[in-house]
Amino acid sequence: MQFRSTRSLGLKSAGLRSADTATVSFKDAILNCLPANGGLYVPDSVVDMRQYILYMDSATSYPELVATVAPALLQGELNPFSAARVAESAFDFEPQLKQLDDTLSVLTLCNGPTGVFKDYGIAFLAAVMEELLGSTSRAMILSAARGDTGVSIAHAFSRRRGMVPVIIYPSGPVRGLDPNVISIQITGAFDDCQRLIVEAINDRPFAERYGITSGNAINPGRLLPQVFYYFYAFIKLKKILTGELVFSVPSGNFGNLIAGLYAWKMGMPVNGFIAAMNANNAFGDYVKGKEFKPGKLIQTNSPAMDVSVPSNYERLASFYAEAPAVMRHMVYPDAIDDQATLAAMEEAWKSYGILLDPHSAVAFAAARRMSRTAGFNGHVVVLATGHPAKYAELVAQTTGQQVPIPAAFTNLWKRTDPMATISPELDALEGAIASCL
Numbered sequence: 001m002q003f004r005s006t007r008s009l010g011l012k013s014a015g016l017r018s019a020d021t022a023t024v025s026f027k028d029a030i031l032n033c034l035p036a037n038g039g040l041y042v043p044d045s046v047v048d049m050r051q052y053i054l055y056m057d058s059a060t061s062y063p064e065l066v067a068t069v070a071p072a073l074l075q076g077e078l079n080p081f082s083a084a085r086v087a088e089s090a091f092d093f094e095p096q097l098k099q100l101d102d103t104l105s106v107l108t109l110c111n112g113p114t115g116v117f118k119d120y121g122i123a124f125l126a127a128v129m130e131e132l133l134g135s136t137s138r139a140m141i142l143s144a145a146r147g148d149t150g151v152s153i154a155h156a157f158s159r160r161r162g163m164v165p166v167i168i169y170p171s172g173p174v175r176g177l178d179p180n181v182i183s184i185q186i187t188g189a190f191d192d193c194q195r196l197i198v199e200a201i202n203d204r205p206f207a208e209r210y211g212i213t214s215g216n217a218i219n220p221g222r223l224l225p226q227v228f229y230y231f232y233a234f235i236k237l238k239k240i241l242t243g244e245l246v247f248s249v250p251s252g253n254f255g256n257l258i259a260g261l262y263a264w265k266m267g268m269p270v271n272g273f274i275a276a277m278n279a280n281n282a283f284g285d286y287v288k289g290k291e292f293k294p295g296k297l298i299q300t301n302s303p304a305m306d307v308s309v310p311s312n313y314e315r316l317a318s319f320y321a322e323a324p325a326v327m328r329h330m331v332y333p334d335a336i337d338d339q340a341t342l343a344a345m346e347e348a349w350k351s352y353g354i355l356l357d358p359h360s361a362v363a364f365a366a367a368r369r370m371s372r373t374a375g376f377n378g379h380v381v382v383l384a385t386g387h388p389a390k391y392a393e394l395v396a397q398t399t400g401q402q403v404p405i406p407a408a409f410t411n412l413w414k415r416t417d418p419m420a421t422i423s424p425e426l427d428a429l430e431g432a433i434a435s436c437l
């Protein structure tokens with residue numbers, strides 16, 4: 001599978017420089033992470049996966065599915081033996097599909113090592129990078145941290161051969177760090193961390209010297225493996241499906257939603273995706289055909305979805321540029337406020353005996369709304385992206401239940417000290433990286 005920049009669309013015919021139209025291999029895309037002409041990497045073409053999705057049966061385990069699908073997707077870059085090794089070493093956890101009734105299922109994706117669905121993309125990226133790098137090369141994984149994502153990245157990369165994870169934190173407490181990672185705090189905000197990473201990768205001589213790439217969602221190697229769990233949900237459900245199939249996706253930066261759209265483009269039979277947002281819902285207007293105007297950032301009780309300008313905006317826009325009308329029939333935006341989120345946590349417990357974190361509850365509320373829509377007669381799969389134990393207080397308040405806290409999580413919450421604290425400038429970052437090695 002070749003990757004191209006979101007900014008390369010149609011440039012070939014415009015006779016632009018070859019650097020602007022070039023495609024790169026999966027290996028180059030995950031190790032360089034940012035195209036030379038700006039933008040983000042996206043697959044240059046999609047591979048038809050129907051022969052796998054339609055014929056795999058519901059007894060297929062997650063590592064088996066990954067080991068089968070990944071070599072077909074990566075066409076020659078990952079042989080079946082390598083793929084099996086990657087799948088086994090990445091996934092000692094697997095998604096769980098729980099059917100609640102004829103109209104509703106929950107796909108649990110919050111059972112990885114750090115309790116967020118991002119573990120699925122990160123675990124695969126770390127494992128496949130180790131496999132493709134071979135034993136002589138090294139890579140530095142530069143990543144901006146927010147919430148538990150830094151911990152997830154540190155966890156996945158620190159145990160891999162030849163990889164040096166460097167995590168960049170904004171001002172504030174630093175938690176749960178692995179002693180095997182280089183941790184740098186900047187006196188600035190999360191946006192500054194993201195900007196610095198882009199600047200460091202674009203300082204090509206510096207990036208080449210250390211083999212720098214990123215573990216953040218700008219890396220297409222995190223996006224691609226997220227299609228695996230959509231396929232997995234489909235093969236578990238296909239026997240019982242009689243009408244439409246819709247996924248309800250709790251969305252912030254829209255990586256998860258985009259992966260679903262790729263699964264559909266690869267041939268998975270699905271009728272649509274709910275882009276379930278909290279009060280930060282400017283994307284809804286865009287889907288309805290208006291220009292994208294980022295709103296003011298609003299703090300909600302589903303903080304991982306508090307995003308004003310989605311980092312995947314360029315990837316989404318490239319989908320819409322290709323086929324706007326089709327996209328409008330595939331993606332249904334919905335916005336759920338804090339109060340409705342709490343009500344959904346309560347309803348999920350009272351009606352189905354399940355505990356949801358607030359992010360998953362946003363998707364649950366949107367799914368209920370879809371099911372009540374006149375004329376809809378289908379099945380909605382709610383993606384449970386966050387672990388309820390991380391929101392034990394809200395869970396107790398809405399359901400009266402005490403969630404047991406997995407032992408691994410208490411380590412995630414331990415405060416740690418960064419190795420260096422610097423001003424939010426590229427020079428300072430490059431100096432700190434050199435001196436921490």
Ligand SMILES: *Cc1c(COP(=O)(O)O)cnc(C)c1O
Pocket residue numbers: 116117118250251252253254255256257304305359360385386387
């Ligand atoms: C990151 C995150 C989201 C949002 O996912 P995107 O791919 O950014 O849309 C939703 N829920 C949880 C728990 C998250 O950590």
